[in-house]
Amino acid sequence: MKTSRDVLLSLTKGALMPQEEMLEVAKRKGRLNIGIPKEITFQENRIPLVPDDVALLVNHGHNVLVETGSGNSSNFQDHDYSEAGAQIAYSAEEVYKNADTIIKVAPPSLAEIEFMQPKQTLFSTLQLPAQPENFLRKLIDKKVSAIAYEWIKDEDGVFPVIRAMGEIAGGTSILIAAEYLSNTNNGQGAILGGISGVAPTEVVIIGAGTVGEYAARAALGLGATVKVFDNSVYRLRRLQNVMGTRIFTSIIQPRVLAKHLKTADVAIGALRASGGRTPLVVTEEMVQEMKAGSVIVDVSIDQGGCFETSRVTNHTTPVFRKHGVVHYCVPNIASRVSRTASYALSTIFTPILKNMGEEGGLSNMLRHNIGVRNGVYVYNGILTNKYLGELFNLPSKDLDLLVAAL
Numbered sequence: 001m002k003t004s005r006d007v008l009l010s011l012t013k014g015a016l017m018p019q020e021e022m023l024e025v026a027k028r029k030g031r032l033n034i035g036i037p038k039e040i041t042f043q044e045n046r047i048p049l050v051p052d053d054v055a056l057l058v059n060h061g062h063n064v065l066v067e068t069g070s071g072n073s074s075n076f077q078d079h080d081y082s083e084a085g086a087q088i089a090y091s092a093e094e095v096y097k098n099a100d101t102i103i104k105v106a107p108p109s110l111a112e113i114e115f116m117q118p119k120q121t122l123f124s125t126l127q128l129p130a131q132p133e134n135f136l137r138k139l140i141d142k143k144v145s146a147i148a149y150e151w152i153k154d155e156d157g158v159f160p161v162i163r164a165m166g167e168i169a170g171g172t173s174i175l176i177a178a179e180y181l182s183n184t185n186n187g188q189g190a191i192l193g194g195i196s197g198v199a200p201t202e203v204v205i206i207g208a209g210t211v212g213e214y215a216a217r218a219a220l221g222l223g224a225t226v227k228v229f230d231n232s233v234y235r236l237r238r239l240q241n242v243m244g245t246r247i248f249t250s251i252i253q254p255r256v257l258a259k260h261l262k263t264a265d266v267a268i269g270a271l272r273a274s275g276g277r278t279p280l281v282v283t284e285e286m287v288q289e290m291k292a293g294s295v296i297v298d299v300s301i302d303q304g305g306c307f308e309t310s311r312v313t314n315h316t317t318p319v320f321r322k323h324g325v326v327h328y329c330v331p332n333i334a335s336r337v338s339r340t341a342s343y344a345l346s347t348i349f350t351p352i353l354k355n356m357g358e359e360g361g362l363s364n365m366l367r368h369n370i371g372v373r374n375g376v377y378v379y380n381g382i383l384t385n386k387y388l389g390e391l392f393n394l395p396s397k398d399l400d401l402l403v404a405a406l
Contacts, residue, residue, distance in 0.1 A: 030360040031061050032353060035099025037092045038067040041106035043315045045073035045338035046345060048103045048123070051084040053350040058085030062357055067095050074338040096120075101356070103349060107131060110138060118143040119380065121362050123349065125150050126377065128388075136383065136392055143381035145362055149349070152375040163210055164344040169333045170214030170270065173297040174203070174222070176333075177266040180295045180319060180326045187326065188293030190265060193222035200225050204260055206252070206281060206306055207270030208235040211299050215268045216243065227260050229281075230271075258286045265291065269298035269306040277304040284308045284323075292324035302331035366403050373399060 034057065036049060047070055049057075054064045064086040068078055078088050089095045096102065096115035103123040108116070110132065116122070122139075126148035139146050154160045178192035179185055181201070194200025203219040205212045208230035216239070219226045227248040230236050236249040250256055261267060261282065267290070271278050278300045287296070287309045298310040305311075309322045313329045315336060320327050334341040352372060359365040366373045377385040382397050389396030 030357050031063070032057075032357050033063045033065065033098060033100045034353060035089075035095040035102045036064070036066045036070055037095045037102065037104055037112065038070040039073075039104060039106055040092075040109065040112075043332065043335055044106045045335040046105045046341045047071045047074050047076065047338075048105055048342070048345050048349055050074075050342055050346040051076055051080040051086075053346045054081055054086050055084035056350060057353060060354060060357060062353070063087070065089050065095050065099055067092055071342075073335075074342045076339075076342075101353070101362075103353070105345070107135070110135070113138045113142060116142045116144050120144045122146045123149050123352075128391075133392065136378070136388060136394060139378050140381050140383060140394070144378065145376065145380055146378040147372065147375045148377055149375055151377075152348075152352070153371040155371070160348050161345065164348065165334045165341065166210030167214045168337060168341055168344065169299050170211040170216075170268075171218045172333050172337055173211070173215050173268050173270075173299055174218035174266075176328055176336075177203075177268070177295045177297050178222070180328065181265060181293075185319075185326075187295070188265070188291075190293075192219070192266065193224050195223075201265040202227070202260075202263055203266045203268065204229065204257075204264040205268045205270055206230070206257075207268075207272065207300070208232065208239045208249070209270060209272055211270035211272075212268070213239055213242065215270060215299075216247065219266075220245070220247070224266075227264075229257055252281050254281075254283075254286075257281065258289065261286050262289050263291070265294050267294070267296045267307075269296070269300045269310070271300050271306045273300075273303045278306050280304075280306060280308050282307045282309075287325055288323045290323070290325050293326070295326045295328065297328045299333060301329040305329060363403075366399075373403065 057064055066081045066086045067089045082088055092112060093115050101121045107124050107127055122144055150159060150161050181187040181190045181192055183189045190201055192201050201224045203224045203226050205215050205228045208228050212228060216226050216228055228239060229250050229252045231252050240249060296307055298305045298307050300306050301310055301312055310327060310329045312331060315330055318328055318330050356362060356365045376399055377388055379399055379402055383389050383394050384397060384399035386396050
């Protein structure tokens, strides 16, 4: 019979013996079934993944299902995707039925949400002002996870999609203005820029963010005189630093702004609202004082516009004239150059999808990827965005707590 001393010695001996270390089980790589339905939103010409990146994802073991005709508006044909290794589907319902990850540019319509399956992951924009009241309720009822890609952040805390589309819109706005200054579009017949011995055209840019910066770069590159206005001294100072050359900058002061609009050939509206509507900083009286044949490109029209005379147009009839001034007020300028915009989106989404597969799915990725977590507003049928919950009077839960419980 063992004594208490023998028991104590045996326990002590066991405690001093080498013990097995409990290591984290290696993550099992997941195989994603990625679906790309055709965009049905009016004049949405972009596609979220280009054939080159589809081939990369297929080489990493993922399946990609593309609805026929999805890339036509960006000059990508079905055979480009099939040669890259994608499967071609002949209906949106087929895509939603066979994919566990849906990626698209515009938000799904209510009819498309009906095709969705529980536990699916949706990557798209949210575009909250354009959504019907029951949009969120439908997603919640379907028990899906929805990610607004315009809210996704990168390692530097920047919104990469907004940044990329802003760069495109800024540069393209100057090229649009150049078109409508020319005689071919019944403009004043001026070149946007300047030549030796002739005074250059004047460009006024309202807003010193990403759109304003790239509009200024493009205009300076063409030889125009550029004047930038903004409400933030910090943004104006940042713009001066990144441009590499001294340009005219000013806080938005109505009298000063009106003075420079009188002599401007082009005015670019590039203000962004932090929430709600873009402030109206150019009144109708200021537009009346502008030169006949001058051009306004209101990039901020998707948030209401910063010119009082602006109204929403489209790519079919993009301009109208008011007080002799040409107004270009198309909300989705990036769709005008949809192939470039598609490449920009694809370079952002491909690493995210690769990371999602390597982590073994969305849930594991959200534990480590704070940037993508920032874009999640519905997780497995649970609303996780407090702002949306308050706006639509819906219950919401903290995503960080849900992820911590995984």
